[in-house]
Every structure is written in C-alpha cells, then in structure tokens.
Amino acid sequence: MDCVIRVRGLSKTYPGGHRALAGVDLDVRRGEIFALLGPNGAGKTTLIGILCGTVLPGPGRIWVDGCELPRDWRTARGKIGLVPQELATDAFERVLPAVRFSRALFGKPPDEAYLERLLRDLALWEKRNARILELSGGMKRRLLIAKALSHEPRILFLDEPTAGVDVELRRSLWAMVRGLRDKGVTVILTTHYIEEAEELADRIGILSGGRLLLVEEKGALLNRFGRQRLEIQLAEPIAAVPAPLAAFGLELRDQGRTLACTFSGREGHEQVPRLLRALFDCGLDFRNLRTRESTLEEIFVELVENGA
Numbered sequence: 001m002d003c004v005i006r007v008r009g010l011s012k013t014y015p016g017g018h019r020a021l022a023g024v025d026l027d028v029r030r031g032e033i034f035a036l037l038g039p040n041g042a043g044k045t046t047l048i049g050i051l052c053g054t055v056l057p058g059p060g061r062i063w064v065d066g067c068e069l070p071r072d073w074r075t076a077r078g079k080i081g082l083v084p085q086e087l088a089t090d091a092f093e094r095v096l097p098a099v100r101f102s103r104a105l106f107g108k109p110p111d112e113a114y115l116e117r118l119l120r121d122l123a124l125w126e127k128r129n130a131r132i133l134e135l136s137g138g139m140k141r142r143l144l145i146a147k148a149l150s151h152e153p154r155i156l157f158l159d160e161p162t163a164g165v166d167v168e169l170r171r172s173l174w175a176m177v178r179g180l181r182d183k184g185v186t187v188i189l190t191t192h193y194i195e196e197a198e199e200l201a202d203r204i205g206i207l208s209g210g211r212l213l214l215v216e217e218k219g220a221l222l223n224r225f226g227r228q229r230l231e232i233q234l235a236e237p238i239a240a241v242p243a244p245l246a247a248f249g250l251e252l253r254d255q256g257r258t259l260a261c262t263f264s265g266r267e268g269h270e271q272v273p274r275l276l277r278a279l280f281d282c283g284l285d286f287r288n289l290r291t292r293e294s295t296l297e298e299i300f301v302e303l304v305e306n307g308a
C-alpha cells in the first residue's frame with residue numbers, strides 16, 4: 001500500500017509533563033481524505049503539528065512522503081499545506097499579496113492565474129485588495145486555506161477547516177476538498193462537525209487521550225458499530241409478542257400498540273424484510289413503520305466513552 005504518512009510509536013509529552021500523544025501508529029494512504037476525530041484535548045492538533053514540523057516530536061518514528069522527520073523536515077514541509085486551527089495572520093496585510101507571499105516562501109515561481117483561481121474558488125477574489133483586519137471570521141479562515149494551497153502542496157492538513165464558516169460555504173469547501181482529492185492531493189482533516197467527516201472522509205481515525213482508538217473505512221465503521229432502530233405501529237394492540245416473532249428480539253411498547261427492536265450493523269438490511277414477512281404471516285396489520293440508523297456522531301460518542 002502506498003502510504004504518504006507513516007507514524008510508528010509516536011508519543012509526545014509537553015514541557016510541564018502533559019502527555020498529549022501515547023504510542024500512536026498511523027498510516028495515511030496517498031490520495032485519501034482522512035478524518036481525525038476526537039474530543040477537545042485529544043491530541044489532534046499536536047499530531048498535526050508534529051507532522052508539519054511545528055511541534056517537536058517525542059519518541060517514535062515519522063515519515064512524510066518518504067522524508068523522515070525531524071531530520072528531513074524542510075523537504076517534507078515543502079510538500080505540505082497546513083490550515084492551522086488558530087487564526088494567526090498579519091492584520092494589515094492585504095489578501096492577494098498575503099497569498100502571493102505564502103507561495104514565494106516555498107520557492108515556487110509566480111503563477112497569478114493559479115492564485116486567481118484559488119481565490120475565486122474560495123469566494124475571496126472580490127476581497128483580494130482588502131486588508132485582513134477587514135475580513136469576517138469565515139473569510140479569514142478561507143484566507144488561511146488559500147495560503148495553505150498557495151504552493152500547490154500534495155498533502156493538505158486542515159485543522160478544523162470549517163469552524164465558523166456558514167453552511168453554504170462549508171458545502172462549497174467540501175466540494176473543493178473533494179476536487180483536491182480527485183487531483184491526487186492527500187487530505188488530513190480534524191473536525192468537530194461529525195457531519196463533515198461523514199460527508200468527506202474515506203477513512204476515519206478516532207483519537208482520545210493521546211491514543212488512536214481505531215482507524216477504519218467510513219462505511220465499515222458505520223456498518224460495524226451502527227445500529228438500526230425499527231418501530232412498527234400496529235393497527236390493533238396485542239397482548240404479547242406472537243411466538244413466531246420471538247427470534248427477532250422485539251419489545252412490545254405503548255400498551256401493545258408498538259413493536260420495537262434494534263439491529264446492529266448490516267444485520268438490519270436482512271432482518272427488516274424478514275420481520276415484515278413474519279408479521280404478515282402472523283396476520284398482524286400495521287399502521288406505520290419507522291426506521292432510524294445511527295449517525296457517526298452516536299458511534300463516536302459511544303467509542304470515546306467506552307475507550308473502544
């Protein structure tokens with residue numbers, strides 16, 4: 001497998017003694033969108049900082065596109081675009097010159113057409129002559145994205161890219177991130193909007209207390225830990241669950257008017273039609289039927305609470 005990032009046994013203890021990472025092993029595949037999820041203080045920004053060379057690593061080994069860190073830090077950094085979580089930009093700089101400067105910092109030749117396209121994609125072209133202090137919070141965050149992409153990196157780190165960005169623009173950023181992935185850019189993002197991971201990610205890693213609890217394909221994660229809740233409102237109340245339905249683990253609720261059950265993972269896809277046929281065979285008529293699948297958010301909360 002072609003891994004663009006490889007981390008082995010990485011730990012990090014900050015001066016003062018706080019252990020932010022504890023033995024992390026991680027492989028990020030070339031060209032994927034990898035979402036790193038975890039509660040506040042889990043170590044996500046620390047991990048990104050180490051991979052981007054802005055935080056000193058502790059014990060462990062790290063390779064970024066074949067460059068071993070911290071030794072080959074400079075070469076590795078040139079391949080990386082980083083959108084940091086904190087908004088730290090020079091307030092008096094103007095938008096287009098700031099992005100132009102970021103590109104030059106990485107020794108890339110000028111390419112005004114590329115920068116124009118970038119600012120247009122990020123809905124910042126109209127603001128290209130504005131000073132940064134005149135931008136709204138969401139615009140500042142988009143400017144950080146423009147700066148991170150100014151040197152056409154092959155690996156993009158997005159630490160909370162859409163915090164404070166409105167819903168419409170968030171969707172357009174997602175489309176942009178997918179576009180980058182389609183061009184072969186590897187994207188590693190952290191987010192507290194689980195919907196964002198659900199929409200974007202190919203694979204998901206869950207970090208908690210400095211440990212990587214699991215890494216899985218998004219679909220597999222939803223299948224493995226997801227639940228499907230089914231509720232059947234009966235046309236007439238019944239006194240007990242009929243014997244032929246016993247195997248489905250049904251609960252009788254609402255004074256005999258509702259049958260409910262929960263299936264895990266893919267099981268629901270097979271069990272729901274089977275259950276409906278069995279209901280029919282028992283001569284039970286129903287008025288309404290509701291199913292609900294768990295979201296990534298519910299899975300995430302459960303995993304973090306139980307420490308996987």
Ligand SMILES: Nc1ncnc2c1ncn2[C@@H]1O[C@H](COP(=O)(O)OP(=O)(O)OP(=O)(O)O)[C@@H](O)[C@H]1O
Pocket residue numbers: 014015016018019020038039040041042043044045046047085
């Ligand atoms: N420079 C630092 N010095 C000391 N401790 C730090 C430093 N930076 C982070 N920490 C601590 O390391 C832990 C991990 O922080 P980190 O910023 O990596 O978390 P995070 O997962 O990005 O959280 P969030 O979701 O809030 O952004 C926290 O307990 C934090 O207080």
Ligand SMILES: [Mg+2]
Pocket residue numbers: 044045046085159
């Ligand atoms: Mg963070």
